[in-house]
Amino acid sequence: MLGRKLNDRYEIQALVGEGATAAVYRGLDLRLQRTVGIKLLLPYVDSTTRQRFQREAFSAAQLNHPNIMGIYDVGEEKDQNFLIVEYVEGEPLYSFIPSPPQVVAEYGRQICLALDYAHQKNVIHRDIKPANIHITPSGQVKIMDFGLAITPDSKRLTAMGRIIGTPAYLSPEQAQGLKLDYRTDLYSLGIVLYELATGVLPFDADDIGVLLLQQVKKTPKPPSELAPEIPPALEAVILKALEKEPQNRFTTAGEMAAALQIVLDGGADTRTTIQPAAAEPESAPLSAPAEAPHTGPIRVVLADDHRILRTSLAMFLDVNDDINVVGEADNGDQALEVVRDQQPDVLLLDLNMPGLGGLDILPQLRSNWPDVKVLVLTGRDEDVYIMRALRAGAHGYVLKTIGEDALVQAVRDVAQGNLVLGHGVAERVVQGFVGRAEVTSNVLTTLEHAILTGIAAGQTNDEIAQRLKLDPQIVGEELIELLDRMGTASRTEAALIALRRGWVALEDLHNIS
The missing domain is CATH 3.40.50.2300 (Response regulator)
Known part of the structure; x- marks a missing residue:
């Protein structure tokens, strides 16, 4: 691709990065004689990815803000789609983790101003995370990658039921597949600022189900417990953004920006050039994942x-x-x-x-x-x-x-x-973990009901496993977790609880005897 001219105007000069669906190049606009970023869609991608690529073009084209990466042109050559975007020099936001409170407040304020502008244009970003935010050498924020952006009324492009977005930064409503509004971006930004201030994520787990459950139910640890230098005003902003219910967050990103301005006014001015925490090579004009993208077959x-x-x-x-x-x-x-x-x-x-x-x-x-x-x-x-x-x-x-x-x-x-969860699997992961959070009702999963019925009928774990055509180890693990949730270590007591509360009927016992 190097040296090739797209539409006889955009000369490809250097490969900057390559991901699953697109390659990013530094290029030259021969007509205007300016450096640009060229995002070239790879030829084998599916129709859903092509629609997201077009969505990125249309969403970003509506936006003209100093804190949002600009899009200059969209085109196609020899069945290859491409975007011409602003070439952003600088560092991804994750290079600045952790940062002093004033830096956190300043970057947060700029991100809020950009989101407030986008929301007024009826665009929800849906994928706010450090990899999608760059900081220029002068300390200016640039939000990138509107490939997942939607309007409140638009249909989602969610292929095969996958969870869309990065799990560590998903809002509770995203994790549950609920209808989204602009406040989903504020929650994700709250996680970004928490991580930027403390150096760690508020919710983190190797198990994706546990992580989604934490997003939905777990209260984050106050940032000041991890970083005592965080002023109360900044902590209050971050925790308000992380409220589980959207109505308890800031009403708008502009309101959150104003709250962060108050934090800035209370301390030293750091809104000049801010160097990253660790030196990194010159970054791409589009966000790159922390993990190196796979290249080659x-x-x-x-x-x-x-x-x-x-x-x-x-x-x-x-x-x-x-x-x-x-x-x-x-x-x-x-x-x-x-x-x-x-x-x-x-x-x-x-x-x-x-x-x-x-x-x-x-x-x-x-x-x-x-x-x-x-x-x-x-x-x-x-x-x-x-x-x-x-x-x-x-x-x-x-x-x-x-x-x-x-x-x-x-x-x-x-x-x-x-992470890829097939059609129907994503929903079951969230529902399964949310349902398992606590036993306050008599709503049991099909497997739990079958195990309790077997226990009440006097069956052993092996007999239950044989009846259900399951691995006995799975039955054992499921039973241990179920007994723990029920607050008992006794199989007999669990059977009595199930019978007394009507979770298992006597007719169920006759059916398996």
Whole structure:
């Protein structure tokens, strides 16, 4: 691509970065003789990604603000779509973590002003995070990447039911798939400012389900407990932005900006050039993920005991120029050997296989080969399987009913370090964990009801597992968690509670006796 001219006007000069769906170049506008950023959509992306690319162009084109990266042009050449954007020199916001309170307040104020302007233009960003915010050498904030931006009334472009956005920065309403308004951006900004002030995230967990539950229910620790130098006024702003209910947050981003201005007025003026906490190379004109993007063909290993399905899947994946199937396995033991020998980028892993299954080998995979991304591809849609796989470190969970194009995109997304939850899985993750937060009602999951019924009928864990066609270990783990939530360590007492409260009926016992 270097040296190529797009539409005989934009000369590509240097590759700045490459992600799952687009490559970013530094270029020269030959007509206006100015340096620009060129975002070139990769040719193999699906229709949903193309729609997001167009959405980024249209959303950003409405906005003309000093704290928002400008978009100059959109075009297409030889079936390749591209955006011409402002070339932003500087550092991503994550280079400044942690920062002194005055720096936090100043950057927060500028971000709020940009969001207030965007919200007045009826645009919700939906993906506010440090990687999407750059700081120029003069200390000016630039918000980037409007690929997920929506209006309050627009339809979401959420392929195959995936959670959209970065889980650590999702608002509670995003985590639950609820209707969004402008205040979702304020919550995400609250997390950004918390992290910028303290050096840590308010909610953090390796388990995506636990993280989503924390976003929905957990109260953040006051920032001053982690960074005592934070003034009360700044802490109050951050905690108000992190209110779980949107109506309890700031009404507008402008109101939040005014509150941060009060913080600034109470201390020394730091609104001049601010150097990053650690020196970094010159940044790209578009945000780059903290994890280095995958480049080159994606090397994939398939582990599934259904050979016909596995063979057809291998043939289908291999026809994609950016995917190369380098190994196959019939069971967990073989999967470990192939992963050890091939060191793939992505392992497509079935859960139920002879001998060692997917759940059995996941901990070893994550421990011995942490760079290998694991995408679970299974027919098991039970909550307990989903939760165990994610807890064990799977990077994605999709069902075998997934469409071919969606599966290819899932492989690409996982290779880039993104979380992928298939259609229906994302909702079950959130609902499962939110429902498990506390037992204050007699609403049980299907599996919990079946286990309690078995206990009341006098069945052992092995008998319950055989009846439900589940791994006995899963039944045991589920029972321990259920007893803990019910506040008892006794199987007998749990059965009595279930019968007294009507969770299990006597007729249920007769049906399995």
